[in-house]
Amino acid sequence: xxxxxxxxxxxxxxxxxxxxxxxxxxxxxxxxxxxxxxxxxxxxxxxxxxxxxxxxxxxxxxxxxxxxxxxxxxxxxxxxxxxxxxxxxxxxxxxxxxxxxxxxxxxxxxxxxxxxxxxxxxxxxxxxxxxxxxxxxxxxxxxxxxxxxxxxxxxxxxxxxxxxxxxxxxxxxxxxxxxxxxxxxxxxxxxxxxxxxxxxxxxxxxxxxxxxxxxxxxxxxxxxxxxxxxxxxxxxxxxxxxxxxxxxxxxxxxxxxxxxxxxxxx
Numbered sequence: 001x002x003x004x005x006x007x008x009x010x011x012x013x014x015x016x017x018x019x020x021x022x023x024x025x026x027x028x029x030x031x032x033x034x035x036x037x038x039x040x041x042x043x044x045x046x047x048x049x050x051x052x053x054x055x056x057x058x059x060x061x062x063x064x065x066x067x068x069x070x071x072x073x074x075x076x077x078x079x080x081x082x083x084x085x086x087x088x089x090x091x092x093x094x095x096x097x098x099x100x101x102x103x104x105x106x107x108x109x110x111x112x113x114x115x116x117x118x119x120x121x122x123x124x125x126x127x128x129x130x131x132x133x134x135x136x137x138x139x140x141x142x143x144x145x146x147x148x149x150x151x152x153x154x155x156x157x158x159x160x161x162x163x164x165x166x167x168x169x170x171x172x173x174x175x176x177x178x179x180x181x182x183x184x185x186x187x188x189x190x191x192x193x194x195x196x197x198x199x200x201x202x203x204x205x206x207x208x209x210x211x212x213x214x215x216x217x218x219x220x221x222x223x224x225x226x227x228x229x230x231x232x233x234x235x236x237x238x239x240x241x242x243x244x245x246x247x248x249x250x251x252x253x254x255x256x257x258x259x260x261x262x263x264x265x266x
Contacts, residue, residue: 005037010070010234015079018223018234019071023215026065043073050075060087061223068239069220086225087166093224096161096171097238099217099245100180101189103148103155111174115139115167126192130169132177140164141174147246153212156183158246171218184213217242
């Protein structure tokens with residue numbers, strides 16, 4: 001996938017802006033690469049007048065480059081302090097939708113495994129990889145099955161994910177621990193080879209086949225928080241590439257592969 005800075009503005013006021021980030025757009029420049037498009041760079045261009053008037057940008061709900069969906073950005077120190085406080089107190093509601101391998105046995109469940117960096121307890125070639133471990137920081141995610149379906153590649157499920165904490169890679173780690181990793185995840189649910197190949201310059205054809213999707217199937221679909229004027233809520237429909245994979249008539253653009261449904265949980 002080639003990154004393009006084509007994010008969409010969802011809502012905006014003088015103090016903050018909410019945008020919808022596509023995958024695989026990075027939020028900030030990474031690994032010393034200043035030549036690739038980033039959400040920050042796009043926002044700086046879009047809000048040049050605000051920045052010239054003395055405002056600054058603080059990206060508050062960061063997403064991995066391969067995760068699509070809603071991002072909240074403060075334009076003033078007042079908004080940055082306000083929302084940062086809410087996030088620290090876990091008073092911002094965040095919801096994601098995920099496409100995972102397999103059919104979970106339960107329609108709803110919680111994962112409460114503590115998380116730490118994998119390299120602290122086992123040898124890991126991927127520095128940022130996290131793992132569930134008793135020595136880790138407390139971490140809780142709620143899951144709900146929206147849909148179970150089959151494709152020629154196997155069985156899959158569409159989930160709602162409700163993180164109660166905000167640890168690095170939390171949803172991805174908890175899904176791997178549950179035995180239902182994200183489709184397209186290059187780190188979790190694999191031995192990490194696809195991620196290492198990508199960092200080295202390109203995925204092998206075998207890795208591409210095993211991943212099924214070129215990016216991890218995770219989308220930040222809802223944010224809700226209090227602002228000075230009252231409660232705010234923002235929503236984003238499932239990204240088009242994931243909607244095509246799921247093949248829902250209400251989400252798809254008509255080009256989804258035929259599949260078989262096996263129940264929708266309420």
